[in-house]
Amino acid sequence: MKAWLLDSLNGIKNLRLAEIPEPSPGADEALVKLIVAGLNPADRYLAQGEYPAKPIFPHILGRDGMGVIESLGAGVIGHHLGDRVLVLRSEIGVTRPGTFAEKVVVPVASLVPVPSGWSDEEAGGAALVYLTAYQALGQWGELPPSVVLVTGASGGVGVATVQLAVAMGHTVLALSRSEAKREKLMHIGAALCLDPGDAEWPAALRRFLGTHKVDLAVDNIGGADFPKLISVLGHGGRVSVVGRLAGPVPEFNTSTLFFRRIKIGGVAVGDYTPAQSQTAWKSVVEMLGRAGARPLVDSVFWLEKLMDAFVKLEHGPMGKVLVRPGLSHRHALPALGASI
Numbered sequence: 001m002k003a004w005l006l007d008s009l010n011g012i013k014n015l016r017l018a019e020i021p022e023p024s025p026g027a028d029e030a031l032v033k034l035i036v037a038g039l040n041p042a043d044r045y046l047a048q049g050e051y052p053a054k055p056i057f058p059h060i061l062g063r064d065g066m067g068v069i070e071s072l073g074a075g076v077i078g079h080h081l082g083d084r085v086l087v088l089r090s091e092i093g094v095t096r097p098g099t100f101a102e103k104v105v106v107p108v109a110s111l112v113p114v115p116s117g118w119s120d121e122e123a124g125g126a127a128l129v130y131l132t133a134y135q136a137l138g139q140w141g142e143l144p145p146s147v148v149l150v151t152g153a154s155g156g157v158g159v160a161t162v163q164l165a166v167a168m169g170h171t172v173l174a175l176s177r178s179e180a181k182r183e184k185l186m187h188i189g190a191a192l193c194l195d196p197g198d199a200e201w202p203a204a205l206r207r208f209l210g211t212h213k214v215d216l217a218v219d220n221i222g223g224a225d226f227p228k229l230i231s232v233l234g235h236g237g238r239v240s241v242v243g244r245l246a247g248p249v250p251e252f253n254t255s256t257l258f259f260r261r262i263k264i265g266g267v268a269v270g271d272y273t274p275a276q277s278q279t280a281w282k283s284v285v286e287m288l289g290r291a292g293a294r295p296l297v298d299s300v301f302w303l304e305k306l307m308d309a310f311v312k313l314e315h316g317p318m319g320k321v322l323v324r325p326g327l328s329h330r331h332a333l334p335a336l337g338a339s340i
Contacts, residue, residue: 001019001020001021001022001101001102001103002017002018002019002020002101002102002303002304002325003017003018003020003060003097003100003101003102004016004017004018004060004061004062004100004101004303004306005017005018005020005058005059005060006047006055006057006058006059006060006061007057007058008057009046009047009048009049010047010048010049011044011047011048012043012044012047012048012061012307012310013307015047015061015306015307017303017304017306018058020101022103023097023103023104023105024071024073024105025071025072025073025105026073026074026105027073027074027075028073028074028075028076028107028108028109029072029073029076029105029106029107029108030069030070030071030072030073030076030079030085030105030106030108030111031069031070031071031072031103031104031105032065032067032068032069032070032085032087032103032104032105032106032111033067033068033069033070033102033103034065034066034067034099034101034102034103034104034325035066035067035068035120035124035324035325036065036066036067036120036121036123036124036125036300036322036323036324036325037062037064037065037066037098037099037100037124037125037303037322037323037324037325038062038063038064038065038099038124038125038126038127038128038156038320038321038322039062039064039125039309039310039313039320039321039322039323040063040064040128040129040156041243041245041313042063042128043061043062043063043093043098043100043310044310044313044314046061046093046094047061051094053094053095054095055094055095055096056095059097059098060093060097060098060099060100060101060104061093061098061100062092062093062098062099062100062101062104063087063089063092063093063094063098063099063127063128064086064087064093064099064124064125064126064127064128065086065087065092065098065099065104065124066084066085066086066087066114066120066123066124067084067085067103067104068082068083068084068085069081069082069083069085069111070103072108076108078108079108079111083113084113084114084120084123085111085112085113085114086111086112086113086114086123086124086126086127087099087104087106087110087111087127088110088111088112088127088131088274088277088278088281089110089127089128089131089269089270089272089277090106090107090109090110090274090277092104092106092110094270099325100303100306100323100325101303101325102303102325103325107274109274109275109278110274110277112127112278112281115285115288115289118294118295121297121300121322122294122295122297123295124320124322125156125295125297125320125321125322126160126295126320127281128156128269129156129157129159129160129320130160130164130281130284130288130295131269131272131277131280131281131284132157132160132242132267132269133157133160133161133163133164133165133218134164134280134283134284135240135267135268135269135272135280136157136161136218136240136242136267137161137164137165137168137216137218137240139240139265139267140216140238140240140263140265143168143170143215143216145168145169145170145171146170146171146215146216147170147171147173147209147212147213147214147215147216147234148161148165148170148171148172148173148214148215148216148217148218149172149173149174149175149205149214149216149217149218149229149232150162150165150172150173150174150175150190150217150218150220151175151196151217151218151219151220151221151229152175152176152219152220152221152243152245153174153175153176153181153185153190153193153220154174154176154178154181154182154184154185154316154317154318154319155220155245155316155317156317156319156320156321157218157220157242157243158174158176158218158220159185159188159295159296159318159319160295161218162174162185162188162189162190163188163189163288163291163293164284164287164288165218166188166189166190166291166293167287167288167290167291167293168287170216171191172189172190172191173190173191173192173193173194173205173208173214174190174192174193174194175193175194175195175196175201175221176193176195176196177195177196177197177316178316178318179195180318181316181318182194182195184318188293188296189291189293191208192205192208196221196225201228202228202231202232205232206232212234213232213233213234213235213237214232214233214234214237215233215234215236215237215238216237216238216239216240217229217232217233217237217238217239217240218239218240218242219239219240219241219242219243220242220243220245221243221244221245221246222241222243222244222245222246222247222248222249223244223245223246223247223248223249223250224246224249224250224251225246226249226252227249227251227252227253227256230256230257230262231256233260233262234260235260235261236260236261236262236263237260237262237263238262238263238264238265239262239263239264239265240265240266240267241264241265241266241267242267295319295320296318296319296320297319297320297322298312298317298318298319298320298321299312299317299321299322300321300322300323300324301321301322301323301324302323302324303323303324303325305323306323309321309322309323
């Protein structure tokens with residue numbers, strides 16, 4: 001089968017497409033023939049040695065995927081050949097071979113059925129971003145209806161966070177540099193969208209909120225503007241730190257946390273056990289169903305064009321970037337694009 005191989009932690013530019021033997025499932029595992037796999041920034045971080053994982057080389061990246069069960073190992077109950085399934089957060093793509101391949105072996109404890117009515121593409125890149133968003137919104141305990149600010153709101157985790165926060169009844173404010181993407185974020189439920197490139201965005205946010213303040217910020221960006229994020233939080237405000245797409249925070253005055261009792265906490269879905277992931281995913285699907293929301297797909301590439309897909313991911317998609325394993329790029333893909 002075809003797979004993209006990582007030979008060392010020297011970056012995605014050195015991935016190589018190769019033919020490798022087809023894997024076989026062990027006890028309590030399934031072999032999944034992949035239809036769609038999703039890209040995540042964490043794939044790049046792992047390839048660059050910026051992620052706490054020690055895979056065996058050559059390694060196959062890819063944490064998200066959807067496909068059909070092709071064979072089952074010993075002891076599997078409740079799964080059947082031909083089932084449409086998606087991969088939940090697990091060691092797949094981290095310390096175990098991942099989904100940038102035609103097939104992948106997955107412990108059945110980390111498989112769930114594709115939600116009713118979802119397309120292959122919607123399911124293929126959904127698990128990691130929605131589980132991340134769910135943890136980011138819920139790690140501080142149950143929130144009453146609150147004001148939630150999402151940075152990097154047009155990316156995979158950003159869109160998922162906006163959708164889940166709206167489904168939870170929160171007032172959602174979003175930051176995105178693209179005017180077109182800000183319009184789409186308003187369409188999926190954001191009450192206000194601002195351009196973080198505008199130095200006056202904190203003032204505009206305060207004018208919109210009046211006497212209210214931001215209760216929770218979900219930060220995908222980090223970087224030099226992190227102090228601005230702190231400045232708009234109210235008393236007891238919290239920050240769930242998901243990513244650092246803008247790099248490290250170069251200067252931060254910790255005294256800005258004192259008198260408003262602000263709390264900052266990291267998000268890591270790797271802390272979820274398979275059972276916890278299953279429980280969280282069930283809640284995610286129920287909330288999206290009640291809200292009538294579905295995953296957003298930005299673009300789909302053939303497996304052979306994985307490097308182009310990473311370029312698209314780096315340039316800021318609206319929703320998920322996917323690859324379609326097992327098919328040749330010499331044939332045209334169906335038109336997908338960003339959808340709402």
